[in-house]
Amino acid sequence: xxxxxxxxxxxxxxxxxxxxxxxxxxxxxxxxxxxxxxxxxxxxxxxxxxxxxxxxxxxxxxxxxxxxxxxxxxxxxxxxxxxxxxxxxxxxxxxxxxxxxxxxxxxxxxxxxxxxxxxxxxxxxxxxxxxxxxxxxxxxxxxxxxxxxxxxxxxxxxxxxxxxxxxxxxxxxxxxxxxxxxxxxxxxxxxxxxxxxxxxxxxxxxxxxxxxxxxxxxxxxxxxxxxxxxxxxxxxxxxxxxxxxxxxxxxxxxxxxxxxxxxxxxxxxxxxxxxxxxxxxxxxxxxxxxxxxxxxxxxxxxxxxxxxxxxxxxxxxxxxxxxxxxxxxxxxxxxxxxxxxxxxxxxxxxxxxxxxxxxxxxxxxxxxxxxxxxxxxxxxxxxxx
Amino acid sequence: xxxxxxxxxxxxxxxxxxxxxxxxxxxxxxxxxxxxxxxxxxxxxxxxxxxxxxxxxxxxxxxxxxxxxxxxxxxxxxxxxxxxxxxxxxxxxxxxxxxxxxxxxxxxxxxxxxxxxxxxxxxxxxxxxxxxxxxxxxxxxxxxxxxxxxxxxxxxxxxxxxxxxxxxxxxxxxxxxxxxxxxxxxxxxxxxxxxxxxxxxxxxxxxxxxxxxxxxxxxxxxxxxxxxxxxxxxxxxxxxxxxxxxxxxxxxxxxxxxxxxxxxxxxxxxxxxxxxxxxxxxxxxx
Numbered sequence: 001x002x003x004x005x006x007x008x009x010x011x012x013x014x015x016x017x018x019x020x021x022x023x024x025x026x027x028x029x030x031x032x033x034x035x036x037x038x039x040x041x042x043x044x045x046x047x048x049x050x051x052x053x054x055x056x057x058x059x060x061x062x063x064x065x066x067x068x069x070x071x072x073x074x075x076x077x078x079x080x081x082x083x084x085x086x087x088x089x090x091x092x093x094x095x096x097x098x099x100x101x102x103x104x105x106x107x108x109x110x111x112x113x114x115x116x117x118x119x120x121x122x123x124x125x126x127x128x129x130x131x132x133x134x135x136x137x138x139x140x141x142x143x144x145x146x147x148x149x150x151x152x153x154x155x156x157x158x159x160x161x162x163x164x165x166x167x168x169x170x171x172x173x174x175x176x177x178x179x180x181x182x183x184x185x186x187x188x189x190x191x192x193x194x195x196x197x198x199x200x201x202x203x204x205x206x207x208x209x210x211x212x213x214x215x216x217x218x219x220x221x222x223x224x225x226x227x228x229x230x231x232x233x234x235x236x237x238x239x240x241x242x243x244x245x246x247x248x249x250x251x252x253x254x255x256x257x258x259x260x261x262x263x264x265x266x267x268x269x270x271x272x273x274x275x276x277x278x279x280x281x282x283x284x285x286x287x288x289x290x291x292x293x294x295x296x297x298x299x300x301x302x303x304x305x306x307x308x309x310x311x312x313x314x315x316x317x318x319x320x321x322x323x324x325x326x327x328x329x330x331x332x333x334x335x336x337x338x339x340x341x342x343x344x345x346x347x348x349x350x351x352x353x354x355x356x357x358x359x360x361x362x363x364x365x366x367x368x369x370x371x372x373x374x375x376x377x378x379x380x381x382x383x384x385x
Numbered sequence: 386x387x388x389x390x391x392x393x394x395x396x397x398x399x400x401x402x403x404x405x406x407x408x409x410x411x412x413x414x415x416x417x418x419x420x421x422x423x424x425x426x427x428x429x430x431x432x433x434x435x436x437x438x439x440x441x442x443x444x445x446x447x448x449x450x451x452x453x454x455x456x457x458x459x460x461x462x463x464x465x466x467x468x469x470x471x472x473x474x475x476x477x478x479x480x481x482x483x484x485x486x487x488x489x490x491x492x493x494x495x496x497x498x499x500x501x502x503x504x505x506x507x508x509x510x511x512x513x514x515x516x517x518x519x520x521x522x523x524x525x526x527x528x529x530x531x532x533x534x535x536x537x538x539x540x541x542x543x544x545x546x547x548x549x550x551x552x553x554x555x556x557x558x559x560x561x562x563x564x565x566x567x568x569x570x571x572x573x574x575x576x577x578x579x580x581x582x583x584x585x586x587x588x589x590x591x592x593x594x595x596x597x598x599x600x601x602x603x604x605x606x607x608x609x610x611x612x613x614x615x616x617x618x619x620x621x622x623x624x625x626x627x628x629x630x631x632x633x634x635x636x637x638x639x640x641x642x643x644x645x646x647x648x649x650x651x652x653x654x655x656x657x658x659x660x661x662x663x664x665x666x667x668x669x670x671x
Contacts, residue, residue, distance in 0.1 A: 051631050103633035106487060108567045108597045111494040114637055129636045136636065142495050143488060182488055184567075187631035205631040211460065212486035245625060256565065257539025257594050260620040265661045267623035276624075281540070309541045309548070311510070311524045341544060342524055365545065366663055 002049040008204030022091035031072035034090035035065040044071040099190035121190035147175040166199025182212030247272025250295035250304035271373030288321025305372035315347025338368035386585040387514035397451035406457035416519040421449040464489040471502040480506035490568040504570025510562035531556015534580035537592035549666035573603035595621035598638035600647035608654035
């Protein structure tokens with residue numbers, strides 16, 4: 001779960017990290033009043049769950065409360081990166097001497113955490129990693145022993161003398177945030193050396209491990225502040241993984257890898273997937289029915305491809321679920337069904353006997369993709385025919 | 386031969402009395418796996434269809450000589466189950482449990498490096514050496530004994546590709562599902578090294594997907610150390626680019642994590658890449 005900057009910073013503050021005075025604003029007027037409190041000049045920062053704000057116009061330096069109000073209004077009206085904006089952070093301006101970069105994250109290939117400090121900060125730290133790798137010092141961190149003082153000395157050793165002490169005091173606190181919040185990413189870009197000699201985070205990117213939310217109730221509660229798509233919310237409630245895409249061939253499959261592969265074969269057949277939907281393992285008839293309802297709630301869908309390989313999931317259960325769903329859902333588009341694996345023959349027999357005209361059986365994954373794409377072109381309203 | 390498990394494997398199941406644990410234990414036994422014991426705290430002295438249940442792994446190992454553990458315990462107990470199994474010197478730990486916090490896995494994987502135990506998973510379907518032993522939830526009936534080794538990050542996609550191989554009459558030495566979690570046990574490189582050394586394995590199929598850099602590392606290993614032919618598949622070529630929070634992930638891996646980048650890495654290493662599961666089987670047959 002990706003947190004908003006202000007949420008990350010609130011966690012930072014709990015761990016004793018100094019930050020510029022700031023206020024969250026949910027209206028342009030609130031943004032103006034906050035800027036007034038900070039003496040008129042302030043940074044207005046869009047709160048979204050993606051990066052790239054600096055380059056994308058998501059951070060505006062306002063020279064007056066009116067400018068802050070105007071900047072916030074623009075953000076609320078335009079959104080950012082295709083996402084709705086419901087709040088901005090108005091932050092008091094600080095006197096920056098120089099900027100650096102610090103991050104703690106997972107090193108998947110080593111199966112451990114890694115701490116990194118770059119002597120060059122700013123937006124293009126990935127470019128720095130490519131062109132000037134020596135600017136970034138990294139150390140693996142074993143949570144069984146923690147981030148040690150010698151590691152901090154190494155991580156800060158290439159920074160200018162005046163920035164070392166402040167960074168050395170900040171890093172252990174960022175590590176505390178990582179572990180105490182079950183985060184998989186704590187990134188500070190930029191980390192600023194101020195004219196008064198202190199080193200503070202000007203940004204906070206915190207990603208919390210979804211698998212740990214059950215033991216992080218306070219962090220999990222932040223979820224309510226994020227925008228939700230109603231269809232997605234309904235799918236998640238039923239334990240389905242659903243992602244809306246831009247195409248016209250609805251997809252239902254079991255297992256993330258197989259569903260991804262199904263999107264690929266539909267694309268290779270010349271179609272465009274309308275969604276990703278994983279019913280998971282051991283799907284019940286009820287879950288199949290809900291899946292179909294969710295996929296068909298997208299008005300762009302012209303045909304559906306159901307691709308089930310039964311391991312724990314049983315073919316006859318899938319077949320009954322589909323038939324049951326068709327009783328409940330008003331669907332007039334073709335549903336191409338490909339079943340294999342556990343009890344697939346039984347499932348195919350049930351579908352054949354039901355002889356529902358909307359169900360189109362297919363014997364292989366590729367045949368199913370071809371049929372679904374072909375049928376999507378012959379739309380019920382004739383527009384796409 | 387085969388890798389990691391065979392007809393001599395003596396299997397213990399941690400969490401044997403749970404619904405899933407009991408179901409798959411009996412399926413594994415019906416396949417021919419030698420299931421010697423189960424462990425569930427509080428249920429020592431009971432049995433699951435004749436398989437004795439013990440309070441602790443240590444007691445189970447003492448009594449039965451188990452050498453491999455299959456783990457079905459709930460996520461919050463998973464790391465403890467690993468520590469307990471490693472403490473009793475079990476050689477292979479197969480962790481099926483999903484939803485384990487990353488911090489728990491980082492600690493456990495770090496700890497296991499200092500022991501003789503090898504971990505597969507978590508969040509994995511397990512592994513099967515067809516005709517010899519099945520440890521986990523892979524449906525045995527779709528497999529066939531033969532000489533193709535298979536290692537995969539996915540579950541059902543693995544079944545699909547195994548099914549396509551079997552339908553063409555191509556059997557498998559061992560099929561390994563490493564699971565999709567970011568921090569895990571045996572990975573592509575470890576499995577490839579074992580397949581390269583296994584006399585029964587003549588070629589290998591590697592099944593990857595978007596995210597991380599496991600495939601890029603596999604490609605580098607293949608070009609440097611593999612003599613056996615390898616066919617790869619990467620799911621997610623048409624997946625939309627995910628939203629990204631920060632830069633740290635890209636800096637650590639040096640990879641974009643896209644399916645395209647992974648396919649390119651495999652092809653640069655001389656690995657043939659199928660565009661879909663059917664093409665993968667065709668390439669293996671070629």
